[in-house]
Amino acid sequence: MKYYNLVMTEEISEVKLPFEEKIKTKGWTYVSPKKYLELHKETLKDGFWLSLAQKLDWFKKPTIEKTEEKRFFWKWFPDGVLNMSYLCLDSNLKTRKNKVAFFWLGEDGKEKVMTYGDYYRLVNRLAYALYHKFGIRKGDAVSVYMPLIPETPAVLLALARIGAVFSVVFSGFSSQALHDRIIDSKSKLLITADGYYRRGKKILLQENVRNAIHNTDIQNILVFRRLGEGWEKGEKESFSDEILDDTSPSIYFEPEKVESSHPLFILYTSGTTGKPKGILHDTGGYAVLLYATMKWVFDASEDDVFWCTADVGWITGHSYVVFGPMMLGLTSVMYEGVPDYPHPGIWWEIIERYGVSIFYTSPTAIRMLMKYPDEYVKRYDLSSLRLLHSVGEPINPEAWTWFFEYVGGKRCPVGSTWWMTETGGVIISHTPGWKLVPLKSGTNAFPIPGCSVSVLRADGTPADAGERGFLVIDNPFPGMLLTIYGDDKRYVDTYWSRFEGKFYAGDYAIKDEDGYIWVLGRADEVIKIAGHRIGTYEIESSLVGYEGVVEAAVAGVPDEVKGEVPVAFVVLKEGVSPSQELKQKLINIVRNSVGAVAVPKDIFFVSKLPKTRSGKIMRRLMKAVFVGKELGDVSTLEDEATIDEVSKAFYEFKEELKSRSSE
Ligand code: WTA
Secondary structure, three states: OOOOOOOOOOOOOOOOOOOOOOOOOOOEEEOOOOHHHHHHHHHOOOOHHHHHHOOOHHHHOOOEEEEEEEOOOOOOEOOEEEHHHHHHHHHHHHHHHOOOEEEEHHHHOEEEEEEHHHHHHHHHHHHHHHHHHHHOOOOOOHHHHHHHOOOHHHHHHHHHHOOOOEOOOOEEEEEHHHHHHHHHHHHEEEEEEEEEEEEEEEEHHHHHHHHHHOOOOEEEEEEEEEOOOOOOOOOOEEEEEHHOOOOOOOOOOOOEEEOOOOOEEEEEEEOOOOEEEEEEEEEHHHHHHHHHHHOOOOOOOOOOOOEEEOOOOHHHHHHHHHHHHHHHEEEEEEEOOOOOOOOOOHHHHHHHHHHEEEEOOHHHHHHHHOOOOOOOOOOOOOOOOOOEEEOOOOOOOHHHHHHHHHHOOOOOOOEEEEEEEEHOOOOEEEEEOOEEEEEEEEOOEEEEOOEEEEEEEEOOOEEEOOOEEEEOOOOOOOOOOOOOOOOHHHHHHEEEEEEEOEEEEEEEEEEEOOOOOEEEEEEOOEEEEEOEEEEHHHHHHHHHOOOOEEEEEEEEEEEEEOOOEEEEEEEEEOOOOOHHHHHHHHHHHHHHHHHHHHOOEEEEEOOOOOOOOOOOOOOHHHHHHHOOHHHHHOOOOOOOOOOHHHHHHHHHHHHHHOOOOOO
């Protein structure tokens, strides 16, 4: 493996890094990797997280760090009592009532600026209405199908204020996906918006919502107006302005005092079966991890302007658009649109306009923006930036270097924060707010304080430096999921059984000779499309739902911008002939049953799929054949198969693809 060591400072004497660039320090404390690991060891002691937790504004401060109720089910800070909405709003009122919480910018240029006081008032009114009008109580599940509009954080905070459990469904997901998540979470209320702008087009949500709620328990639908059109009010439906008009602007709704392990939200994410997993998060552990990572990873402080570009439909939007920044009382930016619309410099324009100092985005967005002429980024004054991070997928050295040079002006540390929906917050990252190790382009660097990670071989022994293995988190940590909603067994099987007693992340990783972690990608049937997590099974199940399809397999193949994209291999029923129309039909089926993010780049009609003797589809082999690899590269890829099986399947599939290549 090739490393690019981009930063070297005089303070580091133990490591010799062959690099010329220097970063202008802004109060960072540099340490060598060796020193980092020494200091880090100190943080792994019992009581470390408890002492940190004490810094939060609890109703009742915890005195116990954690208990293990039954094997693998931990409760963090079990005797602590708090409320997330209180932490994000009430705690900030004294000193930050008129401080800007969000600068929101719509794709159509519409701007809205909301202070902490604005949110406090809106959240109190909303919570009151949700409680009195819709009968929402502590523990009730509520589905939220909202785009990135200024009211979205208020909705989540209002639900948290009541102690209700919210389940956000990405607004780009299909009605089928929304339906499944409403059913699984048993929601009685759905909160949504009339629509949003995407690349100049008005995207309306009413039809999706109407199609999703059939045969569910939904009794009420609350609609926020973003477009002000495209929603005909129907039965069970109320507009937010109507219900808010019934409340007084200065109404106070007392936050429910919840125990630390009270669930804050469910977020559905893809796993290795067709059914998405409802990842259930607690309140106290999650809050502590966010607080800690906002400080260590993002080095956030009072004067910063924070911009995390994620959508609220994904975990990054939950943790680092809404709760992390609001707990710290930061000023943040929210942009409705895509990175290059209405023009390819819009993100840089926004950074200049609001003076963003901490910028958190995805490698896909960076790769997309670096394709445009450099003039777009050079045109704007980005000198307010001081720290850059990426998330969601590995960042390739080229994208890292461009981000470092053109966006960060070689002044700003650039990190790649590794974490998952299940971990709630960042687990592996550069930690400039604590100690900063030399940067290497594309590494995830080290576990944060209080967490330990390892790279293991399949047999559970530690991999050597530079050897690919499976990433595990060695110890339970605050912020980790409570369970998979309604499926404790799947929780234990998925995360704690592959390597007994360690949290199995499902990623391949390498630890290099300095101890840096490099996460390489998923080791299971999950793909990251533009950083979005989609299970190959989800796409496959929608394809086989079509009557003419016997079998389907989906593999993630490399894509220059999106990192990975799905391609599908489909076996048709006898008598059904392949055609362009059929391809289009299948693509629409995926769009309607999963969502536009999951649409295959191409579909190949084949006569059979390569399988192991035990019947497992060899997806990795298919991917390797598709991208033109040789047999030598793939013979060890399929765990359960013998070399002979793989070799036979490899040549057969290669022939098959050659003879049926798609037009
Ligand atoms: C991948 C996103 C490499 C990884 C917060 C993980 C990454 C999955 C990185 C979780 C990174 C996330 N470098 N890979 N910095 N960050 N991943 O649940 O494969 O949407 O398992 O959470 O994203 O995706 P999820």
